[in-house]
Amino acid sequence: MRWRGNRQSSNVEDRSGSSGQSIGKVATAGGGIGALVIALIVFFVSGGNLGTVTDTLGGNIAPTAYETTNTVTKDYTEQKEFAAVVFAHLEDYWNQEFTNRNTAYQNPKLVLFSNSVNSACGQASSQVGPFYCPADQNVYLDLSFADELSTKYGATGDYAMAYVIAHEVGHHVQNELGISDQVDKIRDRVSTTEYNQYSVRLELQADYLAGCFSKYLAGRTYQGQPILEEGDLEEALTAANAIGDDTLQKEYQGYVVPDSFTHGTSQQRINWFKRGYQYGDLEHGNTFNEQNLDLAS
Ligand SMILES: [Zn+2]
Structure with a gap:
């Protein structure tokens, strides 16, 4: 990704210097499928409220130990600038998309941390991976x-990280549209297995x-050059x-x-990312309405 020189978001807070203890675990968003089918139309019901759901990136990422380091390296500065550029894009x-629909949009904030962090969803350690707290x-x-x-995971290259950040901001968009809230309300009414399917x-x-x-x-281009590079x-x-x-x-338990x-x-996950890339609109993104999630593309 050609990102150097691009605007960096001012909605970035770096808490990585204040290392906490590596305890605590956030609840991951469960999901399951009940009789309810959430239509995409409800996306535009006013922004959902809080809830305790915290969406992480992957469901069963095995714990890893992280060492504390407060040294700001060149690498760290670069990674931080990169994240701020992706966040700005x-x-x-999303402001453009919401404006096109005459819907208000509130920018989320990116909080950088190391080891563990206190969020409104509870304390979380790095072991849970990146997450969004509604x-x-x-x-x-x-x-x-x-x-x-x-x-x-063998996922190298800067755009792997851009995908991760875009996925988490996707959860914010779901929150703004009231989708997370609706799914959260289902949680108490269905079994864990059912809820997993919503998740x-x-x-x-x-x-x-x-x-x-x-x-x-x-x-998009920057100084006449496409921002996305081959391989991104x-x-x-x-x-x-x-x-x-x-x-x-x-990988981690030997069976599925x-x-x-x-x-x-x-x-x-591949299918739905590709489908988003194909259509680039909210209308084709109703994962709650697809009979067969495998036939998404
Ligand atoms: Zn997620």
């Missing part, structure tokens, strides 16, 4: 996740929205593939339990 894109509308990101993506749809939709953003970015989309797809529930379960999926299979 996301602001431009209660404070912040995206929480430990920049060392980029290393984890490349070393542990999968919420997560796949966040992937879809990341795809929409990527299509937008593919049409593949980097996103590699990341999406690596953090599919089936792939993660095979579909009822426990909360984020969707690798193929589903």
Whole structure:
């Protein structure tokens, strides 16, 4: 991605210097499918409220120990600037999309941390991966996740990280549209297995929205040069593939339990990202209305 020189978002707060203890775990968004089908139309019901749901990126990412370091390296500065640039493009894109629909949009904030962080959704450690907290509308990101993506999941390249950030902002968009709130209300009424299926749809939709953003970015230039470089989309797809529930379960427990999926299979995640990239609109992103999630493309 050609990002140097691009505008950096001012909605970035760096809390990485204040390291906390690595305890606590946020609840991941469960999901399941009941009789309810949420129509895309409800996307535009006014912004949802809080709830305790915290959406992380992947369902079953195995814990990793992180060392504390307060040294600001050149790498760290670069990663931070990169994240701020991606966040700025996301602001431009989503403000434009909401303005086109005469709907108000509130920018989220990006909170950078290391080891652990206090959010309105509770204390979270880096082990849960990047997440969005609807209660404070912040995206929480430990920049060392980029290393984890490349070393542990084989997802290298800057656009893998851009996909991750776009996915989390996708959860914010869902929150703004009231979708997260509706899914959250279902939680108490259905079994865990059923709720997991709602979670999968919420997560796949966040992937879809990341795809929409990527299509937008593919049409942008900076100083006459396209911002997306060759290989960027593949980097996103590699990341999406690596953090599919089936792939993660095979890797970490040796077998797959579909009822426990909360984020969707690798193929589903790829399909929905690609579909977002294909259409680039909200209208084709109703993961709650698809009979067969595997036939998304
Ligand atoms: Zn997510």
